[in-house]
Each structure stands twice: as C-alpha cells, then as structure tokens.
Amino acid sequence: MYFHVQRLINDIAQDEPDPAAANALQEGLGGQFGEMRTMMQYLFQAMNFRGPAAKPYRDLLQGIGTEEISHVELIGTTISRLLDGSPRYRGRPDEPLDKPGAGGAIPLEIALDHGNIHHYLVGAQGALPVDAAGNPWSGSYVYNSGNLPLDLLYNLMLESTGRLQKCRIYEMTDNKTARSTIAYLIVRDQAHEIAYAKALETLGVKWNALLPIPKTNAEAFPEVKKLLDLGLHNKQYTFDLATQSEAGKIFQGASPAGDGSTLVADEQAPEGVPSTISVERPEEFAPGLDPALLELIQATADLEMTAVDASFGPVSSR
Template sequence: MFYHVQKMINEIVPDEPDPGAANALQEGLGGQFGEMRTMMQYLFQSFNFRGAQAKPFRDLLHGIGTEEISHVELIATTIARLTDGSPRYNGTATDLDEPAAGGATPLSNALSDGNIHHFLVGAQGAMPVDAVGNPWSGSYVYNSGNLVLDLLYNLMLESTGRLQKCRIYEMSANRTLRSTVAYLIVRDQAHENAYAKALESLGVNWSKTLPIPKTSAEKFPEVATLLERGLENKQYTFDLDHLSEAGKIFRGASPSDPGKSLGTAQAPEGVPIDIADPRPEEFAPGLDRELLELVQATAELELAEADEPVRYGPVS
C-alpha cells in the first residue's frame, strides 16, 4: 500500500523554458536506463520476492523502488516546466494570437526546438517515451528471481543511468534541468551504494565484477552541494510503520567512499508542489469560463461538506 505526500522530493529551480533540454531529459524518464525503468524493475523485484529470511533485501528493493516513483514525478514535472510556454509568446492569458496580428506565434518553437510531441501530443508536458520518441517498454524490466543476478543488474542499471545523467547535465546550462539532474546523479550514487553493499553482504566481490564508473560528477556545483550533505550515503525506506529491515544492509562503510558511513531514514522532507498555470495556446485547460466556474463551485461545495480531513493509518 502506498501513500502520497503532496511534496516534490527536490526543488525545481525556475529558469527560462528550454524545449531542447526537456527532450534530453525524456531519456532520463522513459529511456532504457531511465527512472520509469528503475521504478518498475525494483518494484516488480520486490513484489515477486521469495524467502522471508531474506526480508532485508526485499525491503531495500521496495524502498528504492518507492523512491523511484518520486523521481518519475520530479522528472515529469521538470519536463513540463521546461516546455511551459514559448518565451516568444506575446499573447494574453485569455486570447490566442491571430496570424499576422503583431504577436508572436505561440507554439512556433515546437517546429524547431526539442520534441514536437511535447507540444502536439502532450500539451507542453512529459510523455512516457525516450528522447527520440520510442514508447517506454515493459520489456526493459529485468526480474530473474535470482537475488544475486537482480542486484548485479540493478547496480549496472544505476551506474548507466548516472552516466547518462552526467551527459544530460553537460548538454544544457538551464538551471531547471540542472537542479533536477544533479539531484538524480547523487541519488543514483546512493542506489549504487545500496546494491553494492547488498552484494557485499552476500559475499560477491562486485568491485572486480562490475566496477562503478568514475564520472567525476562532483565537479558539477549542484552535485558538490548535495554531496556535502551526504545525500549519496543515505537511503530512504518510505516506511510509515517502521517495519523495514533495509537498515540491516545499508550500513557500515560506503562502497563509493569507505571513509564515510551509510545510514537509512524514513523519507526526505520534500518541498511544496506548485501546480502549473493553464496554457490557453494549448487549449489545456481553462478556455471555457463557464466550465471553470462550475469546477470552482463544485470544489467549494465539497470543502464545505467535509467535516474534517481524511486521515490514513492508525488513529490515536
């Protein structure tokens, strides 16, 4: 059972729209080594897990898989921010530009920058595809049922994902893109540490079998700041009832830096989520004033009828 906290796992720094950067980030979302892949792979491995005596490994997989849900949310929202409104659009919030009427064509950058489907199909939002538009595929998911094989594959997946994100970081100076990518680079390193530590506990000499790539990502200022907070050596359990045993594995010396120690926490604090404004040039949504008034009236009616917020979990 999952709960949703209405916060983003990391801050998305505002900057100018950049459809090209948004398309590069699509690879980190829906590509073969992207966050949709890691989310589905780790969750299915945890759902299909066998052997109660090995519960700490199941809990580790489940916690990382749950975190990956928040990474999908983070990247998708970042892509939407990067495509949110043409910087050349001089229209108003209520009217669309008329051809040759003096204002810029609202969606003209869709023809030359980034992925046209972000505008033509996705209404300036993310899609479950890679950077060249190939749909995400469940065939990416690896779940052999053999714990050592799965952990080795997961370590490779995180290492390749981090390598690709370092490349994406180098493709754009846009602060919106870099704030998200830098965070994911560091969290990928934390997950590398998790799977490396799990393999060590099973007697696997992973450092000779599958060395972690040296990316020198600490040269990126945003990454360096996160590393100073030790974010690469912390793993979240997302466990409200405190039954996770992942801490039995994720402890001791860090595989990526033996001079530092690993540790678990329930969940990060997160940052507030801002809902994007309507885009009139995309007809998404907000053009129908009467419909907006009806939605608002319905919302106010529901709030008035609610005696108290719905609460989940044990009630004291």
C-alpha cells in the first residue's frame, strides 16, 4: 500500500512564468530518462522481484521507486507553476477573457511562440506525460530483466543519464522556479547512482571499471552545492511505515564515489514542505468549483442523506 503525505518533497522557488523552461522540464518528466520512467522501472522491478534471501535489494528498489513518485509530483507541479499565467497579461478576472490586459497581451498569447502549445491547448497550463518534443511517455522504456545485476547496472546507467540531462536543462534556463527543482533532482539522481553502485559492489560487480559515472561538475551550480553541503547525495529514505525495510543493509559504509563520505539510510522520509493548490485559471476555463456547482453538490448530498434517513433513520451527528 502507499500513503500520500500532502507535502512536496522539496521547496519550489518563486519566479516569473517561463513556458520555454517548462517545456525543457518535460524531458525530465516524460522523457526516456525522466522521472516517470525511473518511477515505473523501479516499482516494476520491485513488484516482480524473486528470491526472499535478497530482500534488502528489493527494499532498496522499492524505496527509491517510491521516492520517484514524489519526484513526478515535484517536477509536474514545477511545470504547472512555470506555465501559470503570462508575464505580460495583467487583466482582471471580471473582464472579458479575450480582452488584452494592462501589459498589452491577451491571456494566452504566450502559448503561440513559447514552449509547447499543448501545455495550453490540452493541459490547461499544466504538465503532460510527454517528453520535450511532445512524444507521449511509453511503457516500453521500462527495463525489468528479472536478473538482479543486470537490473542494477541498467538502473545506474538510467540515473547517470538522467542526471546528465538535468544538468543540461539547468544550463538552458536561469528561472529560479525551474532551477530549484532541477538542482534537487540532480542531487537525488546522484544519491540513487550511489545506491545502485553500492548494491553492485555488494554483489562483487566492478561497475566502475565498466561504467564510470559521468562527470558534470554540477557542484558548480550554487543550488546544487547547497544541497551537497547538506549531504543530501548520501541519504536514502525507506518510505516504510512498518520499519520492515532492509535497504540499510546495502546503503551503508563508505560511498562508492570515493570521496571519503559515509552513506546514511536511517530516515523514513524527508520532512518536505507545504503543498498548495494553484489558483483557478479562468482563461483556461479551469475554474474548480463555481457557486452553481457547489450548490448542485449540496443539493445532491441533501437528497442522498434523505434516502439514508428514510432507510436507516437519522444519522448521528457525532
């Protein structure tokens, strides 16, 4: 079972909307090496795992796969915020929706020459399960061979490539909203690289002679360095409410990075930050619940309660 804590795994900085940055981030969400792929790959590997004696490896896959769900939520929310409104439209909600605002732009004019127009035509200024070119995410990306060393080696390659791509995305934009999320994912990709490298070492696989982790100099990015200084790249979380995870038997001791640091796996989950729901977007006809809908919901609830009272008597208010 999965339980959802209604907090984002990392804070998202505030900045102006940036549809082009949002589209670049789509590669990190729905691309071949994006967060949707890592989430599905690790969860399928964990679900299909065989061999009770190897439970610590299954638990490692399960924990990282569960964290990837939160990464999908984080990067999707970031894309939505980057698309949320136009910097040049400063109209009023009670004005006609197609009337130019004080900034001289109509509400969705920015969609015509920035980023991915499907973000506006299909997604109502929100993230989509596609890559940066608009190609739908595909389940064929998922690798699940059933062979533990092969799966771990492939996962190491996946995290390494994902981190490399996110470093490129970071260099494509100076938007604070985008960079805050990209930096966090760069560091957590590095942590997952380390986890799979450590797991391979426990199996006697000399991964570093075969697959050197790519050098990106990401520590030069200020947002990344701040997280590295906190040791975030050497942490793994269990996301296990019953304290049954044995992933800590693998993720311990000296880091495979060879930097003299020590791995830590004694936390259930990061603290996270408050999660808020975006405001309504009248120009996208995405209003949430307007007064008429709220009235209809209440009337329907009253009818249902009348039927319940008729069959079972009045329901206690306590």
